[in-house]
Amino acid sequence: MAQDIPLLSGGAGFFTNTTGGNTTYQPILTPVLAAPIGQHLLIESRANVVETFSPQGNGQGYNHSTFLGLSYLQGDYIANSHVTLVGGYFLTPFGTYNERLSPIWINNLDGPLIFGIGTMVNASGTGAMLRGNAFSTENVSISYAAYFSAGSTTKEFQSQRSSGGQLNVYFPKKGLEVGTSYGRSLEHNQTNAVGMHVWWEPINSPLRIRSEWAHGPHSQGYWAEADYRLSQIHGEESLIGRLEPVFRLQQTFRNAPDPSDELPAANTQRVDFGLAYHLPHEVRLNTTYARQFSSTGNVNIWETGIVYRFLFPAWRGKS
Structure with missing residues (x-):
């Protein structure tokens, strides 16, 4: 019988961001732990170690800051194929980017402008969640998630009192x-957020089209993204087959001032163009250009990055 050996995975990367002529540098380490305990219990966690070097202005050098924190630390009790009970510090299940696309070894572009809608404080919750597959056939599959989060001001587990879910x-x-x-915030000013998404990834095709819309109490917006790895030209291991162009269009609309949702203060439009190049041994190069339009000022945004994806067992298993 195979052993349930904990796995260590994640990504290490180095990124630069040039916005309006100012360049910021960020080395990032994102380790992930998945530790099964028996057949029904799984402990999983993801941490972030980020060093940021940003210009002080006026040629005075760079500011330096360090961030060390957890994205999630949770226990999953897998009751059956339809029900998994989650407890601890978990990613807020709102939209698609937070749970599916935020790891640096997955995303080809930075977070969308509407990311702050519905994900609450720190994009994580402290409490319990119920999720699973409600119904499945060869033609359709229906999955769900429902959660409750308590308010927490602990540095390592910051969260907002809230509830919500997905279908x-x-x-x-x-x-x-x-x-x-x-998503519903249960703090002093109780507010609601709603969203929807449409993903299309045709079978036997490298084309991926993703879109999402979200509406909060003081803002709303959308993003739509398409990428296509050129793997059908001489195979995905060829020089041209390793290339993956990416395009994204997004807009936000401000209904009233609200600095807590982290969206732009004015209506904003942004177009992103990117190229990802997949090297051997799980190494990927990224370069993107974005043009952002707003009444507060238009700006060019250039980003580059290199990411290494790693995966290995925590210790050697017995034969």
């Missing part, structure tokens, strides 16, 4: 998914 419908033969999200 997703997937059509496997078409590679099409449609989903909706709901």
Whole structure:
């Protein structure tokens, strides 16, 4: 019988961001732990170690800051194929970017402008969540997630008192998914956030089209993204087959001032163009250019990065 050996995985990367002529440098380490305990219990966690070097202005050198924190630290009790009970510090299940695309070895572009809608404080919750697959056939699969988070001001586990959930419908033969999200802040000023997403990843094709819309109490917006790895030209290991162009269009609309949602203070439009190049041994190069338009000023944004994806057992298993 195979042993349940804990796995250490994650990514290490180095990124630069040039916005309006000012360049910031960020080395990042993101380790992930997955430790099964028996057949039904799984402990999982993801940490972030980030060094940031940003210009002081007026040629006075760079400021330096260090961030060390957890994205999540949770225990999963897998009752059966339909129900998993999650407890601890977990990623808020709102939209698609937070849970699926935020790891540095997955995303080809930085976080969308509407990321702050519905994800609450720190994009994580402290409490309990119920999730699983409610119904599944060869033609359709329906999954769900519902959570409650308590308020926490602890430095390592900051969260807002909130509740919400997701419902997703997937059509496997078409590679099409449609989903909706709901989040409610239960703090002093109770507010609601709603969202929906549409993903289309055609079967036997490297094309991926993703889109998401979200509406909060003081803002709303959307993003739509398409990428296509040129693997059908001489195979994915060829020089041209390793290349993956990416395009994203996004807009936000401000209804009222609200610095807590972290969205732009004015209506904003942004277009991103990116190229990812997949090298051997799980190394990827990224370069992107974005043009952002707003009444507060237009700006060019250039980003580059290199990411290494790693995976290995925590210790050697017995034969």
